[in-house]
Amino acid sequence: MKIIGLMSGTSVDGIDAVLIEVSGQETDLKVELLAGETFAYPEELRAKILAVCSGKPISLDKLASLDDAIALNFAQAAQKIQSQKSPAKLIGSHGQTVYHRPPLIEGTDKNLGYSLQIGRGELIAHLTGIKTISNFRAADIAAGGEGAPMVPKVDACLLSHPTKTRAIQNIGGIGNVAYLPPNQELNWQQQIRGWDTGPGNALLDLAVARLTDGRQTYDHNGQWAAQGTPNQQLVAQWLQQDFFQQSPPKSTGRELFGQDYLNQCWQDMEQAQLNDSDRLATITELTIASIAHSYEQFLPQMPDEVLLCGGGSRNLYLRQRLQAKLTSAKITTTDRSGIDGNFKEAIAFAILAYWRVNSIAGNLPQVTGAARAMLLGDIHVP
Known part of the structure; x- marks a missing residue:
């Protein structure tokens, strides 16, 4: 299966996009990187993201606009990395993290964590016409995990x-x-x-x-x-x-x-x-x-x-x-x-999308602290 992986990390350098071909399942997993490129955010958009990440207050109206703008840029990155001769069947989009709160430990009670990645997957699926998996961290957090690291x-x-x-x-x-x-x-x-x-x-x-x-x-x-x-x-x-x-x-x-x-x-x-x-x-x-x-x-x-x-x-x-x-x-x-260090995270979220559609758990409970292995990501069909 050919899959597109999309990732922008806490550095907010831009969107890492990959096109990979995947075979196997888990221990027999094989990946070939067909294309990889980093697409810089427009400077104004990057400045807005960094402001939100630094804790600057934002209205719901402006947050919605930021969500749409990031999704649009992610969709454009997917379209540019796409192979016209042999198109991808799936997109794994991590989105852009703008807030992450680990689980809070107070006495013996452990409250759930919270993590927000914006750049909504349903819009990416609509704009690209490709099934898209997004919101990977939520299921692990719901099971009591940190939601990180995911890879x-x-x-x-x-x-x-x-x-x-x-x-x-x-x-x-x-x-x-x-x-x-x-x-x-x-x-x-x-x-x-x-x-x-x-x-x-x-x-x-x-x-x-x-x-x-x-x-x-x-x-x-x-x-x-x-x-x-x-x-x-x-x-x-x-x-x-x-x-x-x-x-x-x-x-x-x-x-x-x-x-x-x-x-x-x-x-x-x-x-x-x-x-x-x-x-x-x-x-x-x-x-x-x-x-x-x-x-x-x-x-x-x-x-x-x-x-x-x-x-x-x-x-x-x-x-x-x-x-x-x-x-x-x-x-x-x-x-x-054999794994390009510039694009390893984007490759990882492409694989997590592949595991999601094949009903294979993506997290490791001993790593994240989740109660059990979980299917990661929400599925959006164009």
């Missing part, structure tokens, strides 16, 4: 190794990990773990925009940060934040690691009299240290290999610093194992 089962089917322990580390706006034991081990699927590790590129991108008055949105290849020296004392101080100490299952977003969090870090860095490059090096180091700390505290063992994906995997300085922290693991990318 560890896909990672397990595509990237597990017969003899090596692997950690698949996505570094988008937020970082998340899927821990994969060797797939030749007995009951290996029950040993898969995953959670959000903390900030990925979100704080770093906000810092770059702040230092350049918005003229630059990211640190290309980490070149600016590489000129500085990270302040390890500040990083150690920031790692005391409650989220980093919380045991999995856990998830997070811009609601925690956003502009307000950066403002607090900025005050600390001003008091420490850091220059601009030292500030970027220190914020980059927080991402690195949060990943390493997460592995040391919560993994059953350190992985043999760490396979990076997402925008942060292209940051050479970040990769070098992570290798310096995780000396026992080989740091590489998912590209080396």
